[in-house]
Amino acid sequence: MNTAELDFVGEPFDALALTAQATPPPASVRAATPTPPAAEGVASLVRDLRFAMGRAHEQVLRAQTAMQLRAFHAPGALVTGPPASAPTPRADTTGTRVDTEARFKPLARTTVTDLDDTGLANLAAGDIAAVFGDRYAQDGANPDIRVSGTSLAAVHGLDVYGGAWGRGGLTALLRPSATDDTTLDHDAVVEAVVEAAQILALHAGLHLCLVDATFERSAPGLPVQPVVLDCEPLTAGEIDLVVEVTEIDLVPRPYLRVDAQVSAAGAVLGWVRGVTVAVVEKPGVPIGPERGGVPARWLGRVGRFGERALLSEFHLAHMCRGDQGIGMGPEFSGNSDRKATRPPDGGLLLVDRFMEMTGTRGKLDSGSHRTEYDSPADSWYYLDTANASMPNCVYMETSLQAALLLGYYLGPTLDDPDATVSLRNLGGTATVLREVDLRDKTIVEHSQLLSTSPVPGSTLQNFAYTMTVDGEPFYSGDTLFGYFSDAAMANQTGLDAGRHVPTWLDSQDSAPATRIIDVAARRADPAARLVSRGHLALLDQVRVVDGGGRYGQGYLHAVQPIDPSHWVFARHFRYDPVIPGSFGIESCVQAMQEWVLDSGFADGLDNPGFVLPAGLPFTWKYRGQFLPTDGQYTLEVHVKRVEQRPGRVRVVGEASMWKPGLRIYELSDIAVELRAEGALPW
Template sequence: MNDGSTRDHGEGALAFDGLAFDGLAFDGLAFDGLAFDPVDTPSIPAPSAPVAVVPKAAGPVAFAQAPHRALSAAEQDNPLRDIRIAVTEAHRAHLDAHTRIQHAILRAARTTPAPLRSLTAAPVTVAAEGAFKPLARADRRTLDRAALESLSHGDIAAVFGTDYDQAEANPEIRIARASPLRLTAITDIDLRGGALSRGRLRARFDGDATTAAVQAVETFAVYAGLHLCLVDATLTAAPPSRLETGSTELEIVVTQIDLVPRPHLTAEVIAGDGRSISVTVTVTEKSGSAIGPGTGGTLDHWTGRIGHGGERVLLNEFHMAHLARGDQGIALGPEFAHFTGHRSTRLPTGGLLLVDRISRFDGTRGVLDRSASYDSEYDSPADSWYYADSANYSAPHFVYMETSLQAALLMGLYVGPTLTAPDQTLSLRNLGGTATVLRQVDLRDKTVAQSSRLLSTTMLPGSSLQTFEYTLSVDGEEFYRGETMFGYFSDEALGNQTGLDAGRTKPTWREANLPSTVRTIDIAGRRSTSGARLCSRGTLALLDQIDVVDGGGDHGNGYLHAVRRIDPDDWFFARHFHLDPVIPGSLGVETAIQAVQEWMLDAGFGSGMADPQFSIPADIDFTWKYRGQFLPTDRQCELEVHIKAVERRNDSVIVTVEASLWKPGLRIYELNDLAVELGDIPTSDGALR
């Protein structure tokens, strides 16, 4: 680009502020075998032929060669001067050409994700797994001059709504704080727009284009709520290159947005005539401002966030992001800072991070011999990736498990069990639990309230155990309840795991019974057909086929068997956990659910239903037990499912199963009374039944 921000991404790949364009490749510049030396070196002979820049392969874009001219008499003593001029001109021509390509891509490329099924008629653009989740969302997509002036005065909630209210916090958060307001209108804001689906904003301005570009990026940063997780901060912009343009229109395309190490946003700002600059805006706390818990985990100073119910929360999305993959001292207090950058207990990250804020906590760090209770929140936007990828009508089962278990482990860690052995690496693992759906509810655009209680902490040599009970609620009504146990284990303890059968090899039912008739359900084939909406897909496509023994299994009602190859590059290893990758136990449960769903469809249980949908049935106690972990090196995961019961109701069918999962040579997961329901579409009031 013209601002010199081109970076090399290897042969044949050029990148502009993180956007790589791999389709263009070029040979190096040849000087009769001599490397180009930018320093005057008279001893190097002049080339015997004019310098030329030659594309490696013909393509749709042609690059002009630098003109070759004869050396003047005054230049005969410096034969490399002409070479340097030619190379410089050719390089500039390349940059100009690539800049034009980039502009075309950024302006024309628009992703078109599949619309998401919703209770409303309006389609929802689906966020990719791992996409940044804005801290707040506003209904409005345009801003006039008066609204922009309000933002320049810091009246953010007045423009975007009460979700942006921070009471007296952040008095200096405003756009155009350092210069006169140049924006005259925002004609469109889209949190999922742009070539990378990370956000887009279009604006009109008058006056200085560079100032307007910075203000446009500041506006998007405020719109995405980046400031809401700090209490006393300012918007700071890295000094950008000058934007020289005769246009009065701008488009920003967000290339990066994140909360770590500080909330920040980088965007390509493109003028109407195609010229562009890159602008980064960061939310930076003022000196001395509190950004996290104090020594001993004290939470006696507010860090700026207001929760769903209007209360001041203790920890927020900024702390969750740091606990997942950043500075643990910021997340939990200075005692945890030395864990940063090392394998240690963390929350999942990306699309598997399912807790946002802690609103209440009555425990004390270091006090491990008494119970503690706490409340937390998780926002579940309708554009979340798991709604689009699940065969369920609402959230898939793993969301129920993860959002409750993550809330529990967070506060269990906060009291400090790992601080008793600060030099020992301890990994967190869930050991099992029991949970029940109390009522079926659609979670789209809801805030899930998580209430948990730490019941006990037991310290053991090389490990410690914690037990919890929890409930999940929406709009003041409980819908999920359970209890669970977590363990913190040393490397030695993890290395000595013996599975569910005391280290003995337990064969699958199929291996033990050698059934004569086995048929296969081709899940991948059905998934690839149009209209396969009752099929897990995309990121949640965990199975490609299952083998069925009709009338088989421990209960004689049917038996399912599947093998899934483990790829070290599977997406969830990067999410769960940072520097300690294992398959989430909840996705093992989800794999069993998908096998049952496919079997139910194959058995024709949806026949005669007007609009069949999968859901999690209520009032069935589901129990799980984990005694091992699936690692990236485990090669495969083997699943068997025993159909325990099939219950037919007036408008639905409920199948209850038992299941086990094996890593090579070891059975490590056991699931009891896991249930799946297939029934007609929910009622219009949002309840599923």
Template sequence: MSTVPTTSPDALGFEGTPFDPVAVASPGSGTLPTPVARRAPSQPTGPASTVTPLAELRAGIATAHRAALSAQVALQRRIFRQAFDTGVVTVQALSPARLDAVTTPAPEGAFKPPARTTVDRLDRGALEALSRGEVSAVLGNAYRQPGANPDIRLASDTPLVLDEVTEIGLRAGTLGLGHLRAAYTGNAVAAATQAVEVFALYAGLHLCFADARLVASAAADVGGDDSPTGAELELIVTTIDLVPRPHVTAEVLCGGGGPSVAVTVTVTENPGSVIGPGPGGTLDTWTGRIDAGGGTALLNEFHMAHLARGEQGIALGPEFAHYTGVRATRLPTGGLLLVDRITAFDGARGTLDTQVSYRSEYDSPADSWYYTDSANESMPHFVYMETSLQAALLMGYYLGPTLTEPNTTQSLRNLGGTATVLRRVDLRDRTITQESRLLSTTMLPGSSLQSFDYTLSVDGEPFYEGETMFGYFSDEALANQTGLDAGRHRPSWLDVHANDVTVRRIDLDARRANPADRLCSRRTLALLDWIDVVDGGGTFGNGYLHTRRRIDPHDWFFTRHFHLDPVIPGSLGVESVIQAMQEWAVDSGLADGLTDPVFSIPPGIAFAWKYRGQFLPSDGTCEIEVHIKTVTSSPDGVMVTADASLWKPGLRIYELQDIAIELTERKAPE
């Protein structure tokens, strides 16, 4: 059985500095298994390093950390083994045969595999094909990599002992991270290792590289027999990720008196292979990913994950390596990472005075968390915005505006823009293509500004377009923000008219408690608790909405947006306003005349936003007011437009104009 090289305790690092995810502690030992690499890369040699007090401290921390992991692994094995032996392992049966029929959505932050397949079982012939490297022939066209990864194959250095895989699922298993059941004949540890290799291929982890191999590390529970025959195994995924390298870790329970085996399989690049942009941002070497149109992607999911929370040098090139582990411009992470691949780019790093065009892709699986958490019939508006804005910020940043002052911390902030929905479309299980242009870059002392336009399309047909501006700001520039009103306090409309109006409250708990009510946002997207309404109030006399939201420093989005630089996404501020409008529309009876009402984003309404500040974990509260502008009835339903503002304590920082919602009968979208 093959393993990977271990790292010294001093190699352990945190917040972006990679440590080896492959090393698996032996139960109760506090040590790692002795490794033998399949195809070991050359190792540099040099003089022995001097042991310093800091090195001793780090080594001690590393040893204690690994000992704790050992104890955790042993406890996990005991629980899994006990459940397996008594036949009470909970397996959520989930066949991916039709992704648009998924009933159990992925939670926010769940691992999103680079590829999916309708295959949910593998016979011996399919396993033999995988052992020959015929991955796409078995799993489908989404796994195509013509001419790439000759070393990616099942059981490359051991006899194939799996007989068949009878179940496999991405969202199944006790932990909801993945599950596999298989029959095998032969060595149990080899079978466990091969089962995890199958899962790694099934999840498409190898698709991020053009020249890689599968490297496995396994540690068996010494209480079992490692060589029963004619047995069944059950695999429960415990970790799956793309950083620092694509890897999956699983606990494999072998029947027939076999052991429990902790296995990690990592996709590791072969020596000398290119895994990211070169000096100057050169993109002339394919890194292995095929785009939705069958062409070669320039950057892929692996690079997006590293830009979000890993090594910026891997994501963007060596000039960005010094940003790893420090506060810097990053993509969002987890369920807010909404760009997958860059497929075209005609710019050059350091050339900031010309227009640049680029194209990106985002796959929107039907089980994505935001579909079930939103009151919209399809994708919520904040995802439209984030998909557009993230691709823009990525390529603008790639050109290197922050590299002109490499020793200055610069944070990225969106300043505003306009956007228009062009048509109603269901985006479940679709690939969204974003085509954009960087229109200008303006360098200023302590900051720089970039403006973009963009169009989102699906199947070649545009459905969303707009313009936006981003700024890169030094700490000093961020500290001197004065909001939308030049630092002056502007009271809300309700503050001014509090003694002249009657206020009624919409409490949202009861509606969220009814699982059959599809017209309210819930779970992760439950952004509001209550809404105060002044009927006939507001600037336009058509209704006024007001609420305050408590900001909890532990709110889920702070860990997503951004790594080491937490702020509330501006798009979620927009989503909060939309939710207030939706709740008001239902409470006002606008859905009563509809048989099967749904919310959607109406086409043809140009929406504008302006941000002049950010909500921080320490701000305490977010205040929102909405002025209902128009309520328009038509044979199709009712459309509502509004203007809105958002305050952090003492400062108005967001302004929205012509934000719109629509209530219509459910129908088949375009």
């Protein structure tokens, strides 16, 4: 796609039409162009209304930013929901159980859950890969990362999502005292908890993103939390610890905090609370790229296939919600605590590592990079999708995030570093090349910057990308992103030059007969299959006109409330909340999936599942955004054709989406496919 393919009509999105102004032109300028009297009155009214709408929209954006600033600086901003249970009684509990989307994603995975004397001795010697496996190998980095003592005799139940808060946990047995003293020093118990915390940190791979670090009890920029010891006198003997992680993060440095229940002979004796373990670089050791974006030396991360990475999960976390100077280089340090371009956060961040990059910061005509994203089978989107594998929105987000990070890294905003800009996707075309199950796979994306075009109020960047798994391409496309000033963002007019264009249903002279698919009721049924739930519960009902729509094949219509507290606003983007365009598309996909099931196409298929249709290019165009304050969105799908092959049915459509008063999304050849288990590829 190039900039000529924006295909604007009139002023579909004033910020993009390159002619938008934040204020109306002075009367002297308006008078310079002769206008018929009647037309002048109408034109003046239109200008005044447009100016008023733009100012109101700008004020809404500023209010949203202020609310997001307060929300993100509040404690616990990255977790949601109350504890599912209270397995460890505690009078002063203030933590929150993390849900499946927000939980910390470990930097490596292992099947090891128990440690004996040999395993503990290896960790004390720093031989971490010998205990947890090759994913923990670090090519000679971190020679001094090791468990600090030998207080523990055994460890059981290592679980990255264990503990009361779902952030990690283990149980441990203290090594019996070698002295004749019948009392156990409380400091020795605290040190045993520290060792358990270090084991949990290694198990989660926190050390893997720094090159020469040590375990510390605090870190630069990390609030100090005193250790609280509330425990009865201890007698020497078998002392058990139940250790649970209360905090874990990569920002400001990789760290975790734990609480530990202390017991003997099945009786709880007390608690150790607030033990912190951080992975901190040695003095003078670099942890991020230099000016220009190139690291002075390897920063410590090894990719999925044993290759040294350029940037790691640590740097991506800082790009999202930490110090962008650490993540991208000192030129970006000023963006850390203000509205600025940044990738999504939490479970919506779908890029893990930069493996290599070409191009020079400040030269925006070309560049490329290769990224990796690990897609564990227990990821929230596999749990919540109606698909047999990864949902369409995650395909899109993974590919688009990798591309936008390439463009942003090269520095299109650095000419005016104090300006606030918003990054938005404007459209693209993507094709699924083959059907593939991506669970527990590492997705490699090759992204290429094709062009950068500065225009009044914005900068446009054009990309091409291909995603591969196991060395074979499975998804490719091209896309266009724009960086927009606040004034440009406040003056949006949608796809139809600000005109109100009704849905097909609303434009009919006589209301056609409709029927309702109750999606919420299906979702509420635990036995219902092939329905999106949880984080992907995007529709409550779909209205159907059988034989209706532009092609006479069927028509779908839905109006969905927008909840300002929806989880996605906290992730996309920090200080600049909007619904991802991919989630709007996912809503249309879900409407089509529900129609396929309701129309009986699953009948006779053996264990059917939804898959992304291969070999069919899909095109999208965005000219606006869904905000937390919009109240609702409306979608329609015109069924274009229904195709059937042995064990498969494919439905192709055209779709649009509206925010109140404006049509802002247009989707061509959007498609869903239902296939029987084991059916031959399309």
